[in-house]
Amino acid sequence: MSTLISFLGKGDPRKGYRTATYRFDSNVVKTVTFFGLALTDYLKPDRLILLGTPSSMWENFFDRDGIDPEAMEPLIDAVAAGRVDDRLLDLPCRQLAEQIGIPVDCLLIPYAREETEQAAILRLLAGVVQPGERLCLDVTHGFRHLPMLALVAARYLARVVRVEVEEIYYGALEMTPPAGETPVLRLRGLLDMLxxxxxxxxxxxxxxxxxxxxxxxxxxxxxxxxxxxxxxxxxxxxxxxxxxxxxxxxxxxxxxxxxxxxxxxxxxxxxxxxxxxxGLTRHDRELSLADAYLKRSDYLRATTFMYEAFVTRACYTQKCDDADAQSRDDAFNHARKKTPAVGQLKNLRNALAHGVRARGEHSDETAETIADEHSLRNVLKKLRNKLF
The missing domain is CATH 1.20.1440 (de novo design (two linked rop proteins))
Known part of the structure; x- marks a missing residue:
């Protein structure tokens, strides 16, 4: 299912929104006051969700043929007082849905003045969309800070609800040339940047x-x-x-x-x-990987690549084949006699790889080291400096 989410803003109740001629593509131009309805006609979604605060221009938006005039009178007073509620929006919303031929949801949102209200808007949106739904967002109208929230909402809904955000639209009225057409911007690239x-x-x-x-x-x-x-x-x-x-x-x-x-x-x-x-040599490259993984606290890969770097360097020093398993074992055993500290590294690697308590020589020391992250990190740093 495809859904368009559009914001309704607040302006001069006597003037409403300015009429503009929006250029959607090379073949489609629409002259309207509220961009969201023109976009609805252009995209032809399966559903329209209108977001507005208790003081948004609901009365101007619903002031059109086919909307019950009696429903407008209390709505006008409520907008002026900033007290629009769901009850006042119910009838105009249903009548608009009949006009445009798709379901319309009018969602009252807070003003997004601080973190609590901003989070509340995301929760409200998450409650009215479904996994797999395809969304387009219209950020043309509404308070100036709401497009930023809409960008966060797009990412939040994609990650948490698993919707697909296809596009973000903005009718750029301020970019309209004199006596010209208003461009329609597509901002999906911002999500790609994220x-x-x-x-x-x-x-x-x-x-x-x-x-x-x-x-x-x-x-x-x-x-x-x-x-x-x-x-x-x-x-x-x-x-x-x-x-x-x-x-x-x-x-x-x-x-x-x-x-x-x-x-x-x-x-x-x-x-x-x-x-x-x-890196010029294989052991240089393996040591670089060990350093990178230690930096990001991936201790298993850090110890693995540090150990492999030591063995590869031993093979290089002893001029034996670093790709042959037996040669690597022989090179390690020979180098260990001169650098016994590598045995501690091997024990740590084995303990981390197998997820069991180390046995044999230095087993208690190994278990004590890996029992505490701070201790393990410090030991690996010391071994790195001692061995290389």
């Missing part, structure tokens, strides 16, 4: 840069290149950083040159976040 911001937050939390792949594809990156980023992220998170590196090397040129409008905003930040693959 998707990028969310992706950065997700990456900073768990290191999964694969979240950028669908965003880059949507932004117009060459076919298949964005998918390389998702593949690289998967390889890294399944402990195959060298295969991740190969995919990043293939994806990086496209990322470096892609000139999509949103990618330009975030490109340098994203390049910085995947820059670990530029």
């Amino acid at each position: 998707d990028w911001v969310d992706a950065l937050a997700t990456y900073d939390k768990d290191g999964d840069y694969g979240v950028f792949a669908p965003l880059l594809a949507k932004d117009g990156m060459a076919e298949g290149r964005a998918e390389l980023l998702a593949t690289a992220a998967y390889c890294e998170r399944t402990s195959n950083p060298e295969l991740a590196r190969e995919n990043l090397r293939r994806a990086f040129p496209a990322l470096d040159t892609h000139d999509g409008p949103l990618a330009r905003l975030f490109r340098e930040t994203l390049k910085e976040r995947i820059g670990w693959f530029r």
